[in-house]
Amino acid sequence: LRLRQKVMGQLQEKYKSYRTPQKFMKAGVYPYFREITSMQGTEVTDIDGHKILMFGSNAYTGLPSDPRIIAASHAALDKYGTGCAGSRFLNGTLDLHIKLEKEIAKYIGKEDVLGYSTGFSVNEGVLSVVVGRGDYIICDDRDHASIVDGRRLSFATQLHYKHNDMEDLERVLAKLPHEAIKLIVVDGVFSMEGDLAKLPQIVELKHKYNCSVMVDEAHGIGVFGREGRGVCDHFGLTDEVDLIMGTFSKSLASIGGFIASDFDTINWLRHTSRTYIFSASNSPAATAAALEALHILQKEPERIEHLWDVTNYALKRFREEGFEIGDTESPIIPLYVHDVDKTFLVTKLAYDAGVFINPVIPPACAPQDTLVRFALMATHTKDQVDQAIEILKKIFMDMDLLKK
Numbered sequence: 001l002r003l004r005q006k007v008m009g010q011l012q013e014k015y016k017s018y019r020t021p022q023k024f025m026k027a028g029v030y031p032y033f034r035e036i037t038s039m040q041g042t043e044v045t046d047i048d049g050h051k052i053l054m055f056g057s058n059a060y061t062g063l064p065s066d067p068r069i070i071a072a073s074h075a076a077l078d079k080y081g082t083g084c085a086g087s088r089f090l091n092g093t094l095d096l097h098i099k100l101e102k103e104i105a106k107y108i109g110k111e112d113v114l115g116y117s118t119g120f121s122v123n124e125g126v127l128s129v130v131v132g133r134g135d136y137i138i139c140d141d142r143d144h145a146s147i148v149d150g151r152r153l154s155f156a157t158q159l160h161y162k163h164n165d166m167e168d169l170e171r172v173l174a175k176l177p178h179e180a181i182k183l184i185v186v187d188g189v190f191s192m193e194g195d196l197a198k199l200p201q202i203v204e205l206k207h208k209y210n211c212s213v214m215v216d217e218a219h220g221i222g223v224f225g226r227e228g229r230g231v232c233d234h235f236g237l238t239d240e241v242d243l244i245m246g247t248f249s250k251s252l253a254s255i256g257g258f259i260a261s262d263f264d265t266i267n268w269l270r271h272t273s274r275t276y277i278f279s280a281s282n283s284p285a286a287t288a289a290a291l292e293a294l295h296i297l298q299k300e301p302e303r304i305e306h307l308w309d310v311t312n313y314a315l316k317r318f319r320e321e322g323f324e325i326g327d328t329e330s331p332i333i334p335l336y337v338h339d340v341d342k343t344f345l346v347t348k349l350a351y352d353a354g355v356f357i358n359p360v361i362p363p364a365c366a367p368q369d370t371l372v373r374f375a376l377m378a379t380h381t382k383d384q385v386d387q388a389i390e391i392l393k394k395i396f397m398d399m400d401l402l403k404k
């Protein structure tokens with residue numbers, strides 16, 4: 001107690017009343033930081049040794065446990081050691097980083113690419129400097145937190161429009177000076193709701209109002225487009241999108257991220273983007289893993305075919321059973337609950353019954369739209385989907401959350 005009194009400064013005074021997490025811990029439904037002691041497969045082992053069906057992962061291609069990727073990572077560790085001890089700008093660039101950037105550029109279909117150490121730092125480091133004073137940045141109001149933080153750091157005027165509402169976007173654009181730089185930024189696949197950006201309409205508006213467009217493909221790569229090239233490729237609009245962002249942490253079984261664009265834009269970012277210049281480069285093992293995953297993605301299109309087979313099966317079954325799943329068109333299936341306490345309870349009951357799903361509450365969604373997020377991987381079987389749906393159906397039925 002004496003120690004506590006001693007450290008009671010202004011900050012401690014301010015935060016001592018923040019007890020929301022403790023409230024949920026006390027109720028036994030706190031759903032975060034659940035410890036896993038195995039690989040991120042379709043079945044994981046938790047700290048108590050229980051086997052849990054994993055439907056809370058972003059590894060859509062199911063690759064993090066692939067032996068070829070693990071071997072490539074091992075080889076990079078042996079050759080380059082554990083870390084590069086510096087930023088890409090100075091001592092931290094390996095031939096491996098350059099190889100990955102070149103291959104991503106070719107795969108995505110852009111002139112040049114920069115690799116960062118996380119996807120979050122791509123959005124933060126790109127948006128903060130790609131537009132500046134006198135420019136405008138216009139975001140969908142459900143864009144990812146990293147886009148929100150990146151735009152906040154830029155000196156551009158910040159505007160947003162209602163989620164996927166093209167009339168609202170046009171209303172915003174129509175007021176802006178024709179000659180000014182105006183960047184529209186969207187998630188290609190919205191990470192919590194699983195719906196897609198209306199890219200064809202956005203590109204039409206781009207031309208009508210003289211704008212530029214950036215698409216975050218975090219959840220598009222490995223899922224949409226030829227050999228998983230993403231939503232821009234899916235719509236055949238890669239050339240129309242000025243900047244394409246992606247991460248290595250989901251379908252590419254690693255960690256890190258990239259920005260792809262034309263030579264001149266990348267030249268600007270390479271020399272101004274602060275999370276690229278002032279942060280250490282991605283580790284050799286992580287870089288080699290992403291590179292190997294990229295090769296597998298292109299060699300084995302059947303993985304994505306299977307992902308869609310099991311996704312379509314799950315979508316159909318959830319709809320038939322009366323779950324409210326919104327407008328999803330992807331392996332991200334939101335199961336709407338519309339109440340924070342109930343969302344945590346569903347998560348906990350599902351976990352105890354052997355199904356790992358994630359709760360989504362504000363600020364990750366609108367307050368009235370809380371949900372549990374069920375996500376598929378290429379390695380899931382229909383039998384695993386059936387097992388999970390039976391468990392979830394009982395929980396949702398008992399809580400009166402299914403449509404009649």
Ligand code: PMP
Pocket residue numbers: 118119120121123144146187191216218219247248249255256257
């Ligand atoms: N953009 C979107 C849409 C995301 O969902 C995420 C990760 N949740 C990121 C960016 C950040 O990527 P990373 O986890 O690789 O930092």
